[in-house]
Amino acid sequence: MRIAAIPAPARSPVPTAAIGLLFPLALLALWSVSARFGWLPPQILPSPAEVCSALLDLGRSGDLARNTAISLLRVVEGFAAGGLLGLLLGIAMGLSPRVEDYARPLFTAFAQVPTLGWIPFLMLLVGIGEPLKVLVIAKAAFVPVALNTLAGIRAVPPIYAEVGALFRFSRWQLLQKVVLPAAIAPIFTGLRYGLTHAWNALVAVELLASAEGLGYLLVWGRQMFWLDTMMGAMLIIGIVGFGLDRIMATVEARLQRWRLT
Amino acid sequence: MRRSLRGAVLPVMALPAWEFASHSGLVDPRILPPLELVARTAFDQVVHEGLLRNLGASLLRDIAGFSLGSLIGILIGTSLGLSPLADRIFMPSFNGLRQIAILAWIPLISIWFGVGEAAKVVFIMAAALIPVVLNTYEGMRSASGQLVEVARTLTFTRWQLVTRLYLPSALPSIATGVHLALIYAWVASIGAEYFMTIGPGIGGLIIAGRERFQMDLVILGILILGVVGFLINRGASMIETRLLRWQKK
Numbered sequence: 001m002r003i004a005a006i007p008a009p010a011r012s013p014v015p016t017a018a019i020g021l022l023f024p025l026a027l028l029a030l031w032s033v034s035a036r037f038g039w040l041p042p043q044i045l046p047s048p049a050e051v052c053s054a055l056l057d058l059g060r061s062g063d064l065a066r067n068t069a070i071s072l073l074r075v076v077e078g079f080a081a082g083g084l085l086g087l088l089l090g091i092a093m094g095l096s097p098r099v100e101d102y103a104r105p106l107f108t109a110f111a112q113v114p115t116l117g118w119i120p121f122l123m124l125l126v127g128i129g130e131p132l133k134v135l136v137i138a139k140a141a142f143v144p145v146a147l148n149t150l151a152g153i154r155a156v157p158p159i160y161a162e163v164g165a166l167f168r169f170s171r172w173q174l175l176q177k178v179v180l181p182a183a184i185a186p187i188f189t190g191l192r193y194g195l196t197h198a199w200n201a202l203v204a205v206e207l208l209a210s211a212e213g214l215g216y217l218l219v220w221g222r223q224m225f226w227l228d229t230m231m232g233a234m235l236i237i238g239i240v241g242f243g244l245d246r247i248m249a250t251v252e253a254r255l256q257r258w259r260l261t
Numbered sequence: 262m263r264r265s266l267r268g269a270v271l272p273v274m275a276l277p278a279w280e281f282a283s284h285s286g287l288v289d290p291r292i293l294p295p296l297e298l299v300a301r302t303a304f305d306q307v308v309h310e311g312l313l314r315n316l317g318a319s320l321l322r323d324i325a326g327f328s329l330g331s332l333i334g335i336l337i338g339t340s341l342g343l344s345p346l347a348d349r350i351f352m353p354s355f356n357g358l359r360q361i362a363i364l365a366w367i368p369l370i371s372i373w374f375g376v377g378e379a380a381k382v383v384f385i386m387a388a389a390l391i392p393v394v395l396n397t398y399e400g401m402r403s404a405s406g407q408l409v410e411v412a413r414t415l416t417f418t419r420w421q422l423v424t425r426l427y428l429p430s431a432l433p434s435i436a437t438g439v440h441l442a443l444i445y446a447w448v449a450s451i452g453a454e455y456f457m458t459i460g461p462g463i464g465g466l467i468i469a470g471r472e473r474f475q476m477d478l479v480i481l482g483i484l485i486l487g488v489v490g491f492l493i494n495r496g497a498s499m500i501e502t503r504l505l506r507w508q509k510k
Contacts, residue, residue, distance in 0.1 A: 017353075019349040019350055020349060020350070020352070020353030020354070021353070022350055023350050023351055023353075023354045024353075024354050024357070027354075043372075044372070044373065098267070101264050101267035101268060102267045102268065102270055102271060103271070104268060105268035105269070105271075105272070106268070106271045106272060109272075109487065112487040112490055112491050113483050113486050113487040113490070114447075114448045114451065114486065114490065116448060116451050116452055116455065116464075117451065117467070117482070117483050117486040117487070118483070120467050120468060120470065120471035120479050120482075121476075121479050121480070121483055123471055124292065124471060124474060124476050124479060125292060199362060200362045200363070200364065203362040203364045203365050204364050204452070207364060207365075207367065207368075207456060208455065208456075215365070218365060218368050219368070221368065222368035222371070222372070225372075227369070227372065230368050230369060230372075231369070233365075234361050234365050234366070234369065235361075237361055237362055237365045238357070238358075238360040238361035238362075238365075239360070241360055241361070241362055242360040245360075
């Protein structure tokens with residue numbers, strides 16, 4: 001193993017991205033060879049071609065688009081509800097120490113129990129229909145959004161508020177013209193975490209109680225012992241999760257730049 | 262009112278409201294069981310049903326997966342952080358794989374590793390591994406270039422360079438990763454019990470409560486989840502500050 005004294009300069013003629021592809025390609029080759037010679041039974045590891053054709057079948061029959069759309073809709077609904085509540089609570093606690101004193105311990109206790117823990121509780125409360133999914137996803141998004149909003153508002157330099165006071169801003173003006181613009185970047189970081197948590201929660205709730213959605217595709221593949229379908233569904237879950245995070249990261253980078261200038 | 266007491270207001274108001282709603286039939290007591298029923302269930306579970314055995318089973322699984330995951334994570338993170346070649350070959354794949362929500366691995370893991378204890382530990386290990394790899398990697402790369410120059414001048418061997426320079430300077434970052442791994446591993450232990458075969462454990466207890474429509478059991482399970490998570494987090498923070506005391510001067 002070589003030890004990096006100084007980060008290696010890009011002296012290699014091969015671009016980094018190509019080197020990053022070496023390992024997956026080697027793995028893919030080994031996987032294909034293993035499938036060809038039947039080193040592992042297809043019930044344990046289907047061939048890459050089978051995974052591809054399972055995905056193509058899902059795509060052609062419209063199952064893939066339908067289930068992805070259902071999952072995305074659930075995440076958007078839950079994230080909107082949870083994110084909004086998180087923003088409201090975070091702003092209220094951030095602006096008023098009194099509200100924080102009253103609400104913080106209960107909020108901490110609520111946040112302490114992982115989303116997975118709340119799912120069976122909510123299943124008994126509201127059944128296993130659509131409200132369950134939205135509630136679980138909303139809970140997952142709510143906690144990081146509230147925490148980051150609170151921290152973001154607290155980090156606004158007090159001198160900003162003093163300048164606002166000089167202008168005789170009302171509370172609403174102070175919030176709208178001073179506090180929120182100054183705290184927008186950390187708040188957005190919270191929203192980004194919230195969306196990641198929401199996506200993970202969606203997979204959890206669809207694995208436990210759902211008859212449609214990407215998580216359900218996994219359950220279905222497992223019940224049928226169709227590993228190719230399962231692996232295809234995993235791939236889509238990864239890609240959609242990555243895509244959602246990329247969108248948020250792009251907006252976040254914009255906001256950071258805007259704040260610095 | 263004293264500020265420290267304000268936090269107690271909401272819970273103190275909510276509990277009598279809960280009792281009233283449950284006893285008056287305002288809310289179906291099957292949905293909102295009276296508090297004394299939850300307490301009695303807790304007592305029964307501890308004395309007759311082996312709650313502590315369930316808790317022990319969950320914790321043991323948690324510790325096994327966490328230890329394996331942290332150890333392997335530190336090894337992988339160190340290799341990737343110190344070798345630019347390994348970094349360029351493997352890091353993109355690692356980053357690609359971790360985009361898949363961790364729970365989505367459960368069906369595959371349960372087919373590959375069976376439905377017994379091994380599969381659960383493998384899943385918990387995977388959950389613990391990710392934050393440790395990422396933080397160890399970052400920590401190794403953040404070692405000061407000046408110090409490396411000094412070590413070079415002192416003709417450190419490779420082994421000395423790693424143990425005397427890179428590891429100590431990555432330690433705070435590794436500690437952060439291990440702390441996160443503790444939290445992830447505990448959640449993953451519950452996840453493993455939910456989605457793989459029901460065995461002894463707190464997750465199994467909650468699922469059983471749901472299947473039998475016993476809200477008291479589910480609430481008891483949630484309380485235990487929260488308390489254990491809280492204690493793990495607290496303990497980790499304390500150890501972390503203790504271990505890294507030398508750092509703050």
